[in-house]
Amino acid sequence: MEHDFIDRYSRIDSFMSRLDPRVKIVGLAALMVCIVSTAPAALPAFAVYGAIILVLTRLSGIPAAVILKRMLVAAPFILMIVLFIPFFRGETVVLSRTFGSVTFSVTREGLILFWGVCVKAFLSLLSVILLTATTDFPTLLKAIEKLGCPKVLVMVLSFMYRYIFVIQDEFMMMRQAKDARSVGGSRLFHWRALAGMVGVLFVRSYERAEAVYLAMCSRGFDGNVRTFHPFRVTVADAAFFLTLAVSLSCVKVLGALYG
């Protein structure tokens, strides 16, 4: 079976996908830091961030629909957090409703905070999607390793990326084998069978891990996974980084002067 959703768009050849991933990570991280450190009331600043992201999206060649779809995946989590913010205690009550003995009041401070969290989460999410959609996962891993992420963590992520689909296929095949013999039976019985499958999957993954380790030892593994980092900073990378840095500094300076 083919699983392609992680890297589907990272093979589009565009300005963004050609950038050195380290420059991309540092640049977009800087953008996110600026976004989250801006006061909710600074509307022009958010407009500039939005414009930057829009331009980068155009440069990435990724269809807007794809980005929106990926946003939807994260949306419920953000919603869960922001839902109660308008009801925070504050000075000025904008709206108040009483249901029996419980009174809900929306405050002005709560609303401003609500807007701030929403717009920051939305823009940060867009930046992350832009990074992950234009960089394939193995390259991303090499870049974070090069930027100082602990090797063990990179190794774990790398094995996860390699084997999550293998395990998914195994589970799918087990489920098909179960369904092929499932004629009737109570719901409880099916849940029990499913629990058993999870157990089997764990044991199988454990055994596979041992087999993989043996295969690694056969090829001289000594506790360190070494790979090459074929990254080179080019003129395009420098231009991208400088433009981003100058725009963000301008926003920050102007914000400090007139904010």
Added chain:
Amino acid sequence: MAEKVVEIKKLYYAYPDGTKALSGLDLDVFRGETLGIIGANGAGKSTLLLHLNGILRNGASDAVKVLGRDMTDKNIPFIRSRVGLVFQDPENQLFMPTVFDDVAFGPINMGMKEGDVRRAVEEALKEVDLPGFAGRSPHHLSVGEKKRAAIATVLSMKPDILVLDEPSSNLDPKHRRGLIDLLRRLPLTMIIATHDLPLLAETCSRICVMEEGRVEADGKTADILQNYPLLEDYDTGALLHISRRSTT
């Protein structure tokens, strides 16, 4: 007489649960030959293969000698760089996120320089007919491609001896044909454990029949594959039927 590259004397091995896998096995492999190993499931084929690069070791370090060296801690890095072991399931053999990283894994561990590693990877991928696959993820390959990529991961180490466990399992006829052609053109000493007798008939110069952890019979391919009483003993009539067809 050609040089002995593998020398096994009275090799015993029992798994931790007590199952006896090898009981006094003797075997010599000579440079340049292709040796087939057949035997029923549980005869000890895979266990034997795991001894060839020291993944499994019994107490006596001189029971297995590779290229004249005993299987000691000091020699194991050298032996592992000379013996390329390809496991049956390519999912286990291909553990890195990209084909390039996987094929480069062995050479980098051997301490080769970056330029040499890149050249070795390129040559190995070309050898197995997968040029241009370097940037791909293993989970995007077909079964046949995975099998060949798995072979490339050890070819890049430029081994003297290539050891393959069930190389043709799960392959469709077309990919199996491609694999046989590949094995025939590799100029290495090879040890192939398989149930695929026609594959052995086409690739091997010599065949060993294993039973209960010992070598029961050892001889030229044609002699073994035409020894019907022996094969009947070793396995079912179906295999015999295939071997008859392929040797005539």
